[in-house]
Amino acid sequence: MPSPISPLIIALDYASLDAALCMADRLDPRRCRVKVGKELFTRSGPDILEALHGRGFEVFLDLKFHDIPNTVASAVQAAAEQGVWMVNVHASGGRRMMTAARERLEQHNLATRLIAVTVLTSMERGDLAELGLDVEPVAQVERLASLAHASGMDGVVCSAQESARLREICGDAFLKVTPGIRPAFAETGDQRRVMTPAEAMAAGSTHLVVGRPVTQAADPMAALAALEQELAIRPQGQ
Numbered sequence: 001m002p003s004p005i006s007p008l009i010i011a012l013d014y015a016s017l018d019a020a021l022c023m024a025d026r027l028d029p030r031r032c033r034v035k036v037g038k039e040l041f042t043r044s045g046p047d048i049l050e051a052l053h054g055r056g057f058e059v060f061l062d063l064k065f066h067d068i069p070n071t072v073a074s075a076v077q078a079a080a081e082q083g084v085w086m087v088n089v090h091a092s093g094g095r096r097m098m099t100a101a102r103e104r105l106e107q108h109n110l111a112t113r114l115i116a117v118t119v120l121t122s123m124e125r126g127d128l129a130e131l132g133l134d135v136e137p138v139a140q141v142e143r144l145a146s147l148a149h150a151s152g153m154d155g156v157v158c159s160a161q162e163s164a165r166l167r168e169i170c171g172d173a174f175l176k177v178t179p180g181i182r183p184a185f186a187e188t189g190d191q192r193r194v195m196t197p198a199e200a201m202a203a204g205s206t207h208l209v210v211g212r213p214v215t216q217a218a219d220p221m222a223a224l225a226a227l228e229q230e231l232a233i234r235p236q237g238q
Ligand SMILES: O=c1ccn([C@@H]2O[C@H](COP(=O)(O)O)[C@@H](O)[C@H]2O)c(=O)[nH]1
Pocket: 011, 013, 037, 117, 119, 120, 121, 122, 157, 158, 179, 180, 181, 191, 209, 210, 211, 212, 213
């Protein structure tokens, strides 16, 4: 199946394989990718990847690996060998960790996209201050994205508020995968650095991660359709 033309990645944050597949079966792999995160993977294990691949989805495995270089490289290899489209690590694990993961993929001819998390979209200046970082989030994102770029990452996870700046620093081809997407109709919840889908694309985000605004909506398919309309995406075949 060809890759979807849409930048949308739907976060399947569910407590069971059955619940996740119930949602996946209402989605169209020609219209979006899907993301498997910590809750779902911890509950279902690799079975969920096989089930989603079997349905034709490209999967972003969002486990945010952060450990010593050899451990992270081995975890990234394991993810890639299960055929995921994208996997991520924490940029704060440092250059040697990211480089080890990149080299491991190359040694095994694995084409999975490898990206690094900069500053979680749920964090604001006060959260960084409590970690001893007296900086605006955008400054910390720039620092970590530059390091990720220099360490051979295909892109980063950042908020859409930083996408324009990262386009200047790291270029168009460097992926800017942005959670914290909140259409006008959705609640912010625990997210802090948010943007609407249209604003995020205009700012230079390459991929938009959307969870609760679709998955927790009273009518998830209507919420997805509203997102697509905002982004002027025409479903294939129409
Ligand atoms: O900085 C980050 C990194 C990852 N996430 C993940 O994206 C989704 C967002 O879900 P919403 O329901 O749309 O808030 C979720 O799976 C997070 O774990 C993030 O939000 N921010």
